[in-house]
Amino acid sequence: MFSSVTPFxxxxxxxxxxxxIKDKKLxxxxxxxxxxxxxxxxxxxPGRVQWKRPGxxxxxxxxxxxxxxSHDLNQGIVGNCWFVAACSCxxxxxxxxTRVIPDxxxxxxxxxxxxxxxxxFHFQFWIFGEWVDVVVDDRLPTINGELIxxxxxxxxxxxxxxxxxxxxxxxxxxxxxxxxNTGDAVVDFSGAVxxxxxxxxxxxxxxxxxxxELFADLLKVYDRGGIISCSIRAxxxxxxxxxTNGLVKGHAYSVTAVKKVRLGHGLLAYFKNETIPxxxxxxxxxxxxxxxxxxxxxxxxxKVGDTERGNLGITVADDGEFWMxxxxxxxxxxxxxxxxxxxxxxxxxxxxxxxxxxxGSWTKNADPLLNRCGGCANHKPTFLQNPQxxxxxxxxxxxxxxxxxxxxxxxxxRHGQGENLTVGFSIYxxxxxxxYRLHDIVTQACVGSSTYIxxxxxxxxxxxxxxxxxxxxxxxxxxxLGEYMLRxxxxxxxxxxxxxxxxxxxxxxxxxxxYPIVASHVYVHAAEGLENQDKTGGADPYVIIxxxxxxxxxxxxxxxxxxxxxxxxxxxxRKPRKPITVQIWNSNAIKDQFMGQVMLTGLVxxxxxxxxxxxxKQGSQMADEMPGRISLKIVTVTQLTDL
Numbered sequence: 242m243f244s245s246v247t248p249f250x251x252x253x254x255x256x257x258x259x260x261x262i263k264d265k266k267l268x269x270x271x272x273x274x275x276x277x278x279x280x281x282x283x284x285x286x287p288g289r290v291q292w293k294r295p296g297x298x299x300x301x302x303x304x305x306x307x308x309x310x311s312h313d314l315n316q317g318i319v320g321n322c323w324f325v326a327a328c329s330c331x332x333x334x335x336x337x338x339t340r341v342i343p344d345x346x347x348x349x350x351x352x353x354x355x356x357x358x359x360x361x362f363h364f365q366f367w368i369f370g371e372w373v374d375v376v377v378d379d380r381l382p383t384i385n386g387e388l389i390x391x392x393x394x395x396x397x398x399x400x401x402x403x404x405x406x407x408x409x410x411x412x413x414x415x416x417x418x419x420x421x422n423t424g425d426a427v428v429d430f431s432g433a434v435x436x437x438x439x440x441x442x443x444x445x446x447x448x449x450x451x452x453x454e455l456f457a458d459l460l461k462v463y464d465r466g467g468i469i470s471c472s473i474r475a476x477x478x479x480x481x482x483x484x485t486n487g488l489v490k491g492h493a494y495s496v497t498a499v500k501k502v503r504l505g506h507g508l509l510a511y512f513k514n515e516t517i518p519x520x521x522x523x524x525x526x527x528x529x530x531x532x533x534x535x536x537x538x539x540x541x542x543x544k545v546g547d548t549e550r551g552n553l554g555i556t557v558a559d560d561g562e563f564w565m566x567x568x569x570x571x572x573x574x575x576x577x578x579x580x581x582x583x584x585x586x587x588x589x590x591x592x593x594x595x596x597x598x599x600x601g602s603w604t605k606n607a608d609p610l611l612n613r614c615g616g617c618a619n620h621k622p623t624f625l626q627n628p629q630x631x632x633x634x635x636x637x638x639x640x641x642x643x644x645x646x647x648x649x650x651x652x653x654x655r656h657g658q659g660e661n662l663t664v665g666f667s668i669y670x671x672x673x674x675x676x677y678r679l680h681d682i683v684t685q686a687c688v689g690s691s692t693y694i695x696x697x698x699x700x701x702x703x704x705x706x707x708x709x710x711x712x713x714x715x716x717x718x719x720x721x722l723g724e725y726m727l728r729x730x731x732x733x734x735x736x737x738x739x740x741x742x743x744x745x746x747x748x749x750x751x752x753x754x755x756y757p758i759v760a761s762h763v764y765v766h767a768a769e770g771l772e773n774q775d776k777t778g779g780a781d782p783y784v785i786i787x788x789x790x791x792x793x794x795x796x797x798x799x800x801x802x803x804x805x806x807x808x809x810x811x812x813x814x815r816k817p818r819k820p821i822t823v824q825i826w827n828s829n830a831i832k833d834q835f836m837g838q839v840m841l842t843g844l845v846x847x848x849x850x851x852x853x854x855x856x857x858k859q860g861s862q863m864a865d866e867m868p869g870r871i872s873l874k875i876v877t878v879t880q881l882t883d884l
Contacts, residue, residue, distance in 0.1 A: 254363040267360030282655035288384040299397035317390035325525035327426035329495035423470035424578030433580035469496035487532035524561035616719035632737035642730035663717035665693035781828040788812035
């Protein structure tokens with residue numbers, strides 16, 4: 242996560258405030274004026290709007306009244322429950338809201354020093370990989386003297402209304418906040434990584450094992466400061482329709498707690514140690530709650546002792562906050578946004594991730610081969626024209642987190658645009674020595690592909706074995722232009738970098754040593770039938786592929802007589818008639834033992850039709866007579882241009 246801050250529209254809060262105090266005037270923001278253009282582009286508010294400063298709404302305005310709380314917020318007339326739900330989550334995380342609302346003590350109204358009030362505030366958001374400082378004046382839209390958008394339950398508390406105004410400024414106007422994704426707002430508040438979970442498609446309600454695993458994951462996310470929200474999918478005519486159980490369709494809820502609630506009373510509860518997984522949520526309306534099991538007044542709470550109920554803060558009030566059994570949550574909710582605060586700290590008691598961030602664009606070029614907007618894998622002729630990023634997994638198996646985020650489009654809604662592109666990515670396992678862009682995926686294995694969706698962020702977790710991989714971030718259709726940010730998280734440094742070159746460069750000495758004529762792909766699939774090589778009755782074999790002074794070495798297979806190798810290398814050959822050598826060795830602490838080799842000629846006819854002719858030579862070949870009986874299955878693919 243980046244720490245530097247960029248002033249939005251080059252407006253510097255400190256300079257503007259000092260200037261206003263010096264001139265004894267209140268700030269009026271020229272970049273977000275108090276007029277209709279800042280309110281809407283299509284649908285005007287239902288009444289005559291007057292812009293008022295907090296002092297004109299309340300006699301004693303404050304940024305916070307008795308601190309900051311998830312109960313402070315209530316949604317206004319614009320349909321941005323997703324944003325209000327994210328604010329409710331934000332209020333629970335002091336380490337986050339103090340970053341979003343910087344200098345909050347200094348920004349608070351000070352009745353002892355009214356001369357310090359200049360009608361100016363600022364907030365910070367994590368926008369597309371950088372923290373952005375947004376300045377606003379405190380003129381807020383009202384109808385009949387009351388705030389019409391997000392507001393606090395206390396009429397003299399204004400942090401939520403001012404925060405919403407700053408976010409509306411980023412998006413062009415208040416109406417641009419109509420409809421959105423809670424996870425996107427949480428990312429903008431924190432720089433977190435958002436994962437969308439389809440609870441319905443995952444069938445978590447009917448699969449108890451998957452449900453337990455999901456709860457354990459959400460509990461870990463919550464305990465480590467992450468933010469979770471949820472919603473119930475709805476048809477257009479069902480948006481914000483109230484169900485008989487009290488839940489609202491097409492409406493975003495903030496998750497305010499994930500707990501294992503202890504059942505029983507007194508000491509018996511601790512000795513019996515019986516718990517039930519539960520989740521607490523808040524409706525941004527500040528009212529309308531779940532009516533089923535574990536709702537505020539349900540009889541299920543008699544199973545819980547007074548001490549545990551006190552720890553949970555159970556209140557019997559229609560304040561929009563309620564508990565549910567996790568099984569019911571999985572049954573009735575269809576979608577969840579899980580925002581993880583990825584720990585990249587060098588010193589930490591929790592797991593630390595290695596993060597790599599790349600910014601790129603899907604671009605079009607007059608030369609089609611230089612396009613970087615080839616569309617998804619359905620479009621085979623152009624797919625490999627997309628940007629390509631290479632990374633290494635250096636553990637036996639590593640969990641890799643990949644986040645592809647496109648630029649926020651809400652600011653374009655007033656122009657009839659503003660819809661997200663449909664994006665996704667594919668992951669291919671490639672040769673251990675690959676350094677150049679892919680031009681053919683016949684020899685590559687696709688090990689993962691995200692869903693393609695018109696969401697701002699596409700996320701995937703995948704366990705990958707040791708090896709080298711290439712990610713291709715793409716739009717769904719070719720020739721769709723846009724910008725993206727790719728974030729990759731691994732346990733160990735992955736060395737992730739973009740592949741920009743198509744083939745080896747020609748140097749001044751190339752005329753003496755020779756130009757590469759062909760590119761050969763060698764894939765060693767398996768070895769079997771080794772004789773006992775050590776005291777344990779096994780061997781520790783590995784494979785090396787040699788070609789024109791270059792080599793690729795496989796990982797060592799520990800203590801086995803039937804190793805399964807899956808090693809491949811790509812070689813740019815100046816003398817294709819010279820053989821490629823594949824050797825098997827047995828690892829030894831003192832001196833490795835040579836076990837045998839295969840010589841491959843890999844000859845090809847000369848042709849001037851690039852990427853057309855391919856020769857495949859495959860089958861089993863016996864190694865030279867050496868200690869140990871070895872059988873190799875080898876595939877070679879040779880062609881005139883890069884693979």
